[in-house]
Amino acid sequence: MTQEVNLSEWTKVDSAFDFALSLPEGDQTGWIDRHFAGEPELRMRTRLLLERAMAADRLFEDLGRRRDTVFANLLPDTRTGDKDAADVRIGRHYGPWKVIRRIGAGGLAEVYEVERDDGRYDQKAALKIMRASLLGADALDLFKRERRVLASLDHPGLIRIIDGGETATGAPWLVMEHVDGVPINVWCEGLANSASLELMAQAADALQAAHARLILHGDIKPDHVVVVAESGSIKLLDFGIAQLLDDNGTGAAALAVTPAIASPEQRAGIPMTTASDIYQLGLILQQILASGTAEPRHAAVVRMALGSGTSAQYASAAELAADLRNLAAERPVMALPDSRMESAVRVIRNNRMAATLALTAVLGLIGWGVSASIYAGEIERQRNAAVAATDRAERGRAMLLNLFRRADPLELDAAGPQPAGTLKMLDSALEDARLNLSQDPELVADLIGWTARAHHRADDLPGAQALAADSAAMILRRSGSQSSNYVSALAFQGYLQTLGDDAAGGRNTVERAMSLLGGIAVPDRHVLDALLALAWSHEGDWERQRVLFTRAMVLAQQLGQISAQVEAGAGLGRSLTGLGEHDAAQIQLDQALALAMAKYGSGHPRLALVFSDLGRLAKDRGQPELAIRHHRKALELSIEAFGPGYSRNISHRNNLATALAETDRIGEAVAQFRLLLGQTSEKSGPNSLEAGEVLQNLGAAQVQAGQFAAAESALGRADAIFAAHLPDGHPRRAFPSLTRAEMRIAQSRFAEAQADAVRALSILTVAFPQGHFATEVARCRVGIALIGQGRPALARPFVQTASRTLAASTTPVLPRYIEPCRRAALGL
Structure with a gap:
């Protein structure tokens, strides 16, 4: 049975732990065993602390290597x-x-x-x-x-x-x-120690200048400390992860680190001070002096820069610079103070506030007893750092997960890799994670989930579906069905299913996720992701979508998630537009646009979603020119970000072409539909259903432009494609006939127009609810065709019924559909 360890015994453990850390790794456990040969309880506790510290370091370094591997895989290869x-x-x-x-x-x-x-x-x-x-x-x-x-x-x-x-x-x-420079470690090869020390002193001078402006570098390594060939002087480069320190000289915990040079503060995940920069400069000094004379004063300066063993650390880069120049000039150095005062100096110099006081005054005031208390506090900090291994591991996991999450094509710079290349590299990195991070299935499941999202962004729906199902299953085994992470993964899996051939299975998955969501007591980011996925799964069910997007918006605001607020706001605007609540939709979309512009700037591709929904709203409000501007902006943002061949441009171009077709800018509409047909045929195939829908819209625009021969061809191909893909009675099967009827009337081929219009009417009457505008347009065209054949009595009920219904419609109907019917009714 383990006995309770009292305070004095903890002091022994702390002292032994501190000393063991200063030994070479291979000697640590042996020394502990010998030191506590007669005290097995203290030996066990000291070894446990050491094992946790070593395990944390190994995991931190392993995750760092994984991060570097992912970086290498995701970045384009420019080495050859x-x-x-x-x-x-x-x-x-x-x-x-x-x-x-x-x-x-x-x-x-x-x-x-x-x-x-x-x-x-x-x-x-x-x-x-x-x-x-x-x-x-x-x-x-x-x-x-x-x-x-x-x-x-x-x-x-x-x-x-x-x-x-x-x-x-x-x-x-x-x-x-x-700067055309050489890394300092390379430059110093074969250089006299005095010259190398002067260069290192210059580097410390530059660092002190940054620290004086309360700027912490955070990533000092040889590649960032270079010697300019022309002048032989030092340049300190790359302030990419620099921090601004507060008035007490303290910054935040490191957001990103280079594992090989991580300072103790960076490894422990605690707020950083200038000590981190001095430590990293000490590592370079250690490397440069490694091949030189093993002079005790050199070793002392290195130890003091690193703050290792029983050495204090320099309170400032200026102190380090002074000692480096003292070394070069063979003068006494601060790193070797009187041995009787060594422990007190170490404590004082590790305390940034105390370091500002005169050393003699501090020693005279605090005495050896207080010094020992501060020393004990330092040991407590080191022990806490070892116990904080889990937190460091979480930070490493977060770094790796963040790389996968930000590989979403929506985040790519305009000149970055295209989605297909990103997918290949992501898949390779994921396989590496599956093999080497099997001890952390939760992390692997999250990486799989974000890879699924990347496949979805790139329109690889089967690949995204398989990965999403894999992620959900892995999280279920790990965390159970009541975890918010599982509900989020399940909701995304269901959403992807609804987009493919298994729509019925997708609806079942979505409903299961909805049911589980009700049992989550504490809403978090996973719940937010689930709400957004579930909302998009109900496209067309405007009321249910409105409720889900409203819940998502409230939670996104509570969690401070700006990107989710933009997405939920755009979704709310879309659902409110579908419900005919145009004023409320306008408010939501305007707010989403303002938020997105404040967060991302006016040219970011994330704004494309909002502009697209603003275009839909403008179309429904009878504002075609405004709809054109919004849809054109959405398309331009997408092309600027991803290039003209990006598949997501298809929906934006279709919206723009449709908006153009609803004005008198028919030539532009035809040009856009032709471009769209080429993109769709390349992506989905020339005989795909998607290509058929573009051909239908192209044919309609060509009819308006009077390009009847071209329209005949486009509508004929659309008819054949719809027949191959869609069952009899499907409403899409009616539209080539409906458009052809319009063309036949314009050509005065009234009997053929009547046959086409009757065929369209017979399908639409069954497929759509009574009074639908498409049904009434078909009815009107039957009547106009009969009038053209000299049969006004038969035409009257068709034309008058259609004219009244279209005029009374609560949904905006374009004048080009209403006016022909109204004129025909007035002429009877």
Whole structure:
């Protein structure tokens, strides 16, 4: 039975744990066993602390490698071949800067050589442009912060910003001085120690200049500390994850880290201080001095920079710079104080506030007893760091999951990889995760779910359905049916089913998710995702969709989820439009648009959804010109973000072409429908149902344009495709005949027009509710065809009934459908 450990015994455990951490990894457990040979309880507790710390480090580093693997797979391979040949940014302009060639890429951004191209003066520089595909809003904030940070710095050892802006899709960019430098560890190979130490001192000077402006770098490694070949001076680069410190010198926990150089603060997931930067600079110093003379003072400076073992850490980068120059000049160094004071110095220098006081005054006031108390508090912090392994693991999991989530094609920069390529790389990364992260099935299930979403965005519905079902099943086994995560996964699975051939099965899945959702006591982000998926699953059931989107909007506001508020607002506007509540729909869509523009900017592709729904609303309100503007904007945003061949452009182009066809801009409508037919045929096949629907709309536009021969061909092909795909009596089977009747009337071929109109009327009367405008248009055309044949008595009931019903319709009906019928009725 385990005995309770008292305070004095904990002190022994803490001291042993602290000392064990300073030993080489292979010697730690042996030393603990020998030290507590007669105290098995304390030996067990100390070894447990050590094992948890080591396990946390291993997991953190493993997740870091997984993250790096995913980055490598998701980013285009530019290491071989002609990397500039296929790069669409080469030759583009960003402000007055023209892109010349690609220099390199990292996890968050890509870097290009640019030159000034506005004729004012000649200058070459470096363009850094954000990769919006991977880390989304957090990374965008980081990148914009880097611009602000660089703009506030003025030191010869720090990179200088020249210009900045954003692309049409909201991806930020900055132009900075172009530095042709060599990583400091490479430059120092074979260099005398004194010269290497002076360069490291310059790096510490540059770091101190940043710290003086309350700026923490957070990612100092050899590639970011370079020596300029021409001058032999230091430049500190890449403030990509920099932080602004508060007045006490404290920042936030690290959002992103490089595992190999992660400081203790970054590994523990606690708020960072300048100690993190000094630690990382110490790692570079350790590497540079590793091959040099093993001089004790050198080792002491390295230990003090790292704050390792029983060494204090430098309170500032300026102190480190001073000791480095003292080393180079063979003068005494701060890193080797009087041994009697060593422990107190370590405590004081690890306390950022105490470090501002005079060392002699502090020692005179606090005494050795207080020093020992602070030392015990430091050991408590280290023990808490080991116990916090779970939190560090969660942060690592979140980093990896975030990469998959931000690989959603909607987040891609305009020049990023196209969805098909993204899918291939995502699938490869997912397989790696399945093999190597099997001990964390919940994480794997989430990665599968986000990969399913990426497949759905790219219109790979079968692939998305299979992945969504796999994710839901895995979460069910892991968390049970009452978890919000499972309900979210199940709702998304059902939504995808409703889009495919298993609509009935999809409805059953959706209803099961609806039932389980009622048992979730605490709404969270998973519940929000479930509500949105369930709402989209009820497209056409406007009232139920309105209720679900309303619940989603309320929860999104409570959780502060802006993107979900935009989606729920657009969905609410759509459902209210379907219910005929146009004023309420306008309010929702205007609010969604304002929110999206504030969050993403005016050129982001996420706005396309809102503009598309605004176009539908304008059409229903009888505002065709406004509908055209909205649909054109949605299409332009999509093309700008993803290129002209992106499959999601099809729905936007169809909406635009239809809106154009409802005005007198028939030529434009025909041109858009022709483009749409080419896209649809390439995507779904020339004889697909989708191609048939475009042919029907193209034929209708050609009839309006008087292009009867072309319309005859288009309507004939649509008729054949509908017959092959749709059952007898389906309402779509009526529309080629209905449109052909209009054309025959215009050609004065009234008997043929009557036959076509009668066929359409017989289908629509059964398929649609009484008074539907399409049914009444067919009825009217039967009457007009009879009038054309000189049979007004037979025509009268058809024309008069249709004219009255169309005039009384509560749904806006275009004048081109009403006016022919009204004129025919007046002529009888």
